[in-house]
Amino acid sequence: MEPDVKMLLSIKNLHASIEDKPILRGLDLDVKAGEVHAIMGPNGSGKSTLSYVLAGKSDYDVTEGSATLDGADLFAMEPDARAAAGLFLAFQYPLEIPGVATMTFLKTALNAQRRARGEAELPTPQFIKLVREKADGLGISTDMLKRGLNVGFSGGEKKRNEVLQMALLEPKLCVLDETDSGLDIDALKIVAEGVNALRAKDRGFVVITHYQRLLDHIVPDVVHVMAKGRIVRTGGKELAHELEARGYADYVEEAA
Amino acid sequence: MNADVRPIRTAAETGLIEAFEAVRAALPGGERGAQLRDDAFATIASRGLPNRRVEEWKYTDLRALMREARPLAGPVTPAELAAAEALLPMADVEALRIVFVNGRLAPSLSQLAGAPSGVAISPLSDALEGDAPHALVLEGAPADNALVALNTAFVADGLMIAVDEGVAASRAIHVANVQTGAAHSSYGRLLVSVGKGASVTLIESHSGDAAGHQTNTLVGLDLADDAKANLVKLQDEGLGTLHLATLAVRLGRKAELNSLALSAGSLAARQQIFLAFKGDKATANVSGAGFAGARRHLDTTLVIDHEGQGCVSRELFKTALDGQARSVFQGKIVVRPGAQKTDGKMMAKALLLSEGAEADAKPELEIFADDVVCGHGATVGAIDDELLFYLKSRGLPQVEAEALLVQAFVGEVIEMIEDEPLRDALTARAERWLRERD
Ligand SMILES: Nc1ncnc2c1ncn2[C@@H]1O[C@H](COP(=O)(O)OP(=O)(O)OP(=O)(O)O)[C@@H](O)[C@H]1O
Ligand SMILES: [Mg+2]
Numbered sequence A: 001m002e003p004d005v006k007m008l009l010s011i012k013n014l015h016a017s018i019e020d021k022p023i024l025r026g027l028d029l030d031v032k033a034g035e036v037h038a039i040m041g042p043n044g045s046g047k048s049t050l051s052y053v054l055a056g057k058s059d060y061d062v063t064e065g066s067a068t069l070d071g072a073d074l075f076a077m078e079p080d081a082r083a084a085a086g087l088f089l090a091f092q093y094p095l096e097i098p099g100v101a102t103m104t105f106l107k108t109a110l111n112a113q114r115r116a117r118g119e120a121e122l123p124t125p126q127f128i129k130l131v132r133e134k135a136d137g138l139g140i141s142t143d144m145l146k147r148g149l150n151v152g153f154s155g156g157e158k159k160r161n162e163v164l165q166m167a168l169l170e171p172k173l174c175v176l177d178e179t180d181s182g183l184d185i186d187a188l189k190i191v192a193e194g195v196n197a198l199r200a201k202d203r204g205f206v207v208i209t210h211y212q213r214l215l216d217h218i219v220p221d222v223v224h225v226m227a228k229g230r231i232v233r234t235g236g237k238e239l240a241h242e243l244e245a246r247g248y249a250d251y252v253e254e255a256a
Numbered sequence B: 001m002n003a004d005v006r007p008i009r010t011a012a013e014t015g016l017i018e019a020f021e022a023v024r025a026a027l028p029g030g031e032r033g034a035q036l037r038d039d040a041f042a043t044i045a046s047r048g049l050p051n052r053r054v055e056e057w058k059y060t061d062l063r064a065l066m067r068e069a070r071p072l073a074g075p076v077t078p079a080e081l082a083a084a085e086a087l088l089p090m091a092d093v094e095a096l097r098i099v100f101v102n103g104r105l106a107p108s109l110s111q112l113a114g115a116p117s118g119v120a121i122s123p124l125s126d127a128l129e130g131d132a133p134h135a136l137v138l139e140g141a142p143a144d145n146a147l148v149a150l151n152t153a154f155v156a157d158g159l160m161i162a163v164d165e166g167v168a169a170s171r172a173i174h175v176a177n178v179q180t181g182a183a184h185s186s187y188g189r190l191l192v193s194v195g196k197g198a199s200v201t202l203i204e205s206h207s208g209d210a211a212g213h214q215t216n217t218l219v220g221l222d223l224a225d226d227a228k229a230n231l232v233k234l235q236d237e238g239l240g241t242l243h244l245a246t247l248a249v250r251l252g253r254k255a256e257l258n259s260l261a262l263s264a265g266s267l268a269a270r271q272q273i274f275l276a277f278k279g280d281k282a283t284a285n286v287s288g289a290g291f292a293g294a295r296r297h298l299d300t301t302l303v304i305d306h307e308g309q310g311c312v313s314r315e316l317f318k319t320a321l322d323g324q325a326r327s328v329f330q331g332k333i334v335v336r337p338g339a340q341k342t343d344g345k346m347m348a349k350a351l352l353l354s355e356g357a358e359a360d361a362k363p364e365l366e367i368f369a370d371d372v373v374c375g376h377g378a379t380v381g382a383i384d385d386e387l388l389f390y391l392k393s394r395g396l397p398q399v400e401a402e403a404l405l406v407q408a409f410v411g412e413v414i415e416m417i418e419d420e421p422l423r424d425a426l427t428a429r430a431e432r433w434l435r436e437r438d
Helices: A047-055 A078-083 A104-114 A123-138 A142-146 A155-169 A185-198 A212-217 A237-248 A250-256 B013-024 B030-047 B078-086 B124-129 B145-155 B383-393 B396-414 B420-437
Strands: A007-018 A021-032 A034-039 A060-069 A088-092 A098-100 A173-177 A204-210 A221-227 A231-233 B096-101 B119-123 B159-161 B173-179 B184-194 B199-208 B212-225 B226-234 B241-250 B256-263 B268-277 B284-291 B297-306 B311-323 B326-335 B344-353 B358-367 B373-382
Touching: A021 A047, A021 A060, A021 A204, A034 A088, A034 A237, A047 A060, A047 A078, A047 A088, A047 A173, A047 A204, A078 A088, A078 B420, A098 A104, A098 A155, A098 B383, A098 B396, A104 A123, A104 A142, A104 A155, A104 B396, A123 A142, A123 A155, A123 A185, A155 A185, A155 B030, A155 B096, A155 B256, A173 B184, A185 A212, A204 B184, A212 A237, A221 A237, A221 A250, A231 A237, A237 B119, A237 B256, B013 B030, B013 B145, B030 B145, B030 B173, B078 B096, B096 B159, B119 B124, B124 B159, B124 B184, B145 B212, B145 B241, B145 B396, B159 B199, B159 B256, B173 B184, B173 B212, B184 B226, B199 B212, B212 B226, B212 B256, B212 B311, B226 B420, B256 B268, B256 B396, B256 B420, B284 B420, B297 B311, B297 B344, B297 B383, B311 B326, B311 B358, B311 B396, B326 B344, B326 B373, B344 B358, B344 B396, B358 B373, B383 B396, B396 B420
Parallel strands: A034 A204, A034 A221, A088 A173, A173 A204, B096 B173, B159 B184, B173 B199, B184 B212, B199 B226, B212 B241, B226 B256, B241 B268, B256 B284, B268 B297, B284 B311, B297 B326, B311 B344, B326 B358, B344 B373
Antiparallel strands: A007 A021, A007 A060, A221 A231, B119 B159
């Protein structure tokens, strides 16, 4: 790796708890611009917690450690400011919001971020053209864009909608929490292509997944194993194959 | 002990009695009218204003809300007329407009001559001057209800609309009520009869400056068999005003009512709705969206009375509250003996945007028939934190995320309006409240 590639996400000794129950217990993670990192690990190891803590969900208390995005202290910012600063979390379980049309939501989100960055709002015709373009590539119909956000969407459609938001908002760091779960084989390819299309030398990815299959499509630079709130092993893409074959038994004991 | 039971009157009650004494001889309606007014006022004079010990007024204590009686509005000055024009809402909505300023018809702002064919529009004062002041008798609302009684006692102006049998009124009719100038009390009455098979769209608006006015309006709507009416109300009184309103509807066989109110104004408001299904197989959709912040108070009290068979009633009321605001919803569905196959559903939902806001809901069913489907529900809750986080994680600041969720919440009501400019006008008002939260 080139030495002058900038650090995008830097997490140091992160401890976080929910209702006084420690979940993250000294987690370190560095993601450089242009890299794709995969995080794998057993159920309950704290992967979603990590993603929520980064995004700023208020249920969690950060008790120790730091996290910076492009040098800026994430924990000093409200969730919306983190988004405007370039952080995006594709939710493991995207929420349904009846009464808020998907299109309206996308426009409000994009313009809010542009305003926060001191940029002009995008004129509506240009915005619609942009959304159509990106939605087409992800197989999201015009009808779906008119419906309430995620309302009546299938599990797979919801995940594609997350990727659409990501494509539209053009974040610096994308955290994908099990975006592959619930996807059929074709949808998995569509989503992976959508993500790959976003890969760029100034953008980083943290891909949380349970399955090697996704990583066949989105080939990671680094694979981490997370257990009991820590990164317990880091390797290349071949580590995912090893995990697929052997499971997590070794790590669960090691971390305990 | 003192056996002399003299009621202790509040300043407002004394003021009302003095005001009535001062004007009763000059009020229009002739001898019969005077009798009706005296009878109506007698209930106020003897009982006083309703307070929280009166069941229907438990959550909305009129005696406390009306500390003193404002003087009756005087003649409108040219300056008030000009000010009123600037306060007229919904300029973009295509409708025949009739304007009342401080309770008096303002011919210069109204299109009295432009009634669509088959529709007769006349000032209520004309009817009151006639020999039979039927305009003072309101079918369908209890005559001894305090708001109805006060209105009957004092009302001097208003509007009568009659849609002839079989006529589909070609234009909507917008009755605009504006309050301006020194704090005053004003009374208004709109009586509408829709003939057999006829249809009409009515818009009722209330707006005004921020002075501490007291308004009391009454709308009587009579739908003959197969008649249809859409009634949209915008309550956007100035934030110092006490808004007291009564709607009484009678539906004939297979008649249809779609009524929707948006309440965004006034310091305190009480909207009473008395709806009676007189014939069989009629339908009524009654809904409302309300917004209040600061220490404002919004009361909706309705009685849906099923007398006819096989009638369908749907009520949906949604309120968003901020600050120390309070909402009250009292809804009663009555199904009389013989009103079989009644299908009635009522729902009230309140969204609290602050710790200090409060919503009280009292839904009731009184069912005296056995073959009916009736239900009611009420919910009070805060904004869902999970949804809020989802929106914020996409870059929406807290206030904007809340606004989007509140819009979605009340959107279910506002979107029932089919007319686009009208719907847009109400949506814009809702959006303004979400920015100001007043
Ligand atoms: N609200 C909560 N209250 C108490 N414990 C919680 C709460 N949310 C999460 N936890 C606990 O935190 C731990 C980590 O959960 P998390 O969702 O981060 O795991 P995960 O690695 O994403 O698992 P999965 O692979 O199943 O998605 C679990 O033991 C979970 O039960
Ligand atoms: Mg998870």
